[in-house]
Amino acid sequence: MKYELVAGFETHIELATKTKIFCSCTTAFGGAPNSHCCPVCIGLPGTLPKLNREVVNFGIKAGLATHGEIAEISKMDRKNYCYPDLSKAYQISQLYAPLSIGGYVELSNGRKIRLHHIHIEEDAGKLIHQHGDTYVDYNRGGVPLIEIVSEPDIRSIDEAKEYVEKLQQVMRYIGISDCRMQEGSMRCDVNISVRPEGSETLGTRTEIKNMNSITNIAKAMEYEYERQVDLIESGGKVVQETLRYDDATNTTSSMRSKEDAHDYRYFRDPDLVTINVPRDVVESLKAEMPELPSDKCKRYIEELEIPEKDAQLLTKYRKISEFFDKACGGVKSAKSVSNFIIGQIFRRTETEADKETFDVSITPEQLNELVKLIDSGKIRNNLAKATLEKMLDSGKGALDFISESDMAGLDENTVNELCKQAIENNPKAVDDYKNGKEKAIKSLVGNVMKNSRGKADAVAVEQKIKEMIS
16 A cells, blocks of 8 residues: 655744843843843743734734735733743743734645644743753743744655745745754754545644754654554554654654643733734735745746746845846846856855855946946956956956956957967867867867957857868
8 A cells, every 4th residue: 555645844933033022132042051031031920021023023924925814813822831941831822813824835846835824932941961961041932933834735755845945935035034943943843644645534643843954854754654654554553642853863752642732721821912913014014025035036037037947046045136136237138147146156155054145245236237348248258257256356346357458349350360370279179170079169269269368259259260160
């Protein structure tokens, strides 16, 4: 029997607010243990929380970016459980009236992964296990989160990876989180089950907690899928439980039985007021939203005639797409700008972190100026490429490296003489071309381009050399 994987995600994303959700402590990453906390976020008796308005605004933006319906009335609830990193023994979260309802994330195969809801809540602290002892750091306690809860619509590991990547990309674009999984600002709980292919009945699910790497998510899902199939095939039953994943052994192991909502004894938090979100506030926040990456990618392909693969590279990070948009202003071909960014500038931004910040030495206006020199016929592409390398090394503009004589072009007699010299000085390339090796002509053209300092027209040079040889 063949089995189908069924998965849904609960994705926790730390919001990039300056202060925590219910107090004025900083949300800065790092710092000495227990140096970013106060009586409110530790939960000392007698303290009262006060909701951070920016957390609500960020939650609304997340809902809008994922096509959700923003609730006009939203409420905070207490989720009760006792664990060392949650000192007050309850977490302030949302269950009965979350901030955003529904929505979806569209994958490249056209499938839409439906969202059940998005809610806001506080993060817990962090447990540190050393030499048989356990220490608690409350710096992360009270950091604002959104939790994005999907429906069980994911049907493969590839879909799961793309779903997480798309969420990460969108949340970065709208500026509500850096989504750095390695720092814990984006974490996923993966609910996974299997069922016979063709069945509409969901199997018993297990939950793999606190996954902070897309690579490990894929490995854990593959292991858990095979474990559940083997268990069913051998006559056993899958037990609903919460699992941890060990990347050293590539296995999952049980943490505790899987809780349902009623196990947490949710009830309305008595210390926080009802959240009222007027329509004009939603419209105002919608107006602040940038063009989303999927819309931008489609525009690049359809309007600017950028190849799909290149468009995806240009829209992966917001700062790259903004650089590209500015550099394209008034140019004849956006493809020229794209080629310079992907072909040369990307070589200076080797890591994904480099591309995320895209802190390059030249401005988009400087690249725009260089491309317009090509558009006007003042310089050729080869000279432009060499000039861009100098610009990237120095941060200076194109005209600091291109002289008036460079932009004067070459007369026909000069081009003819350079072509004749290339033929006379490279007899082997000429013989290779005569014997059917088409690529040999490129070395002759390259010789002319080098001796003309890139001022010759490569297409015209190639045609002239072919005429002379024949």
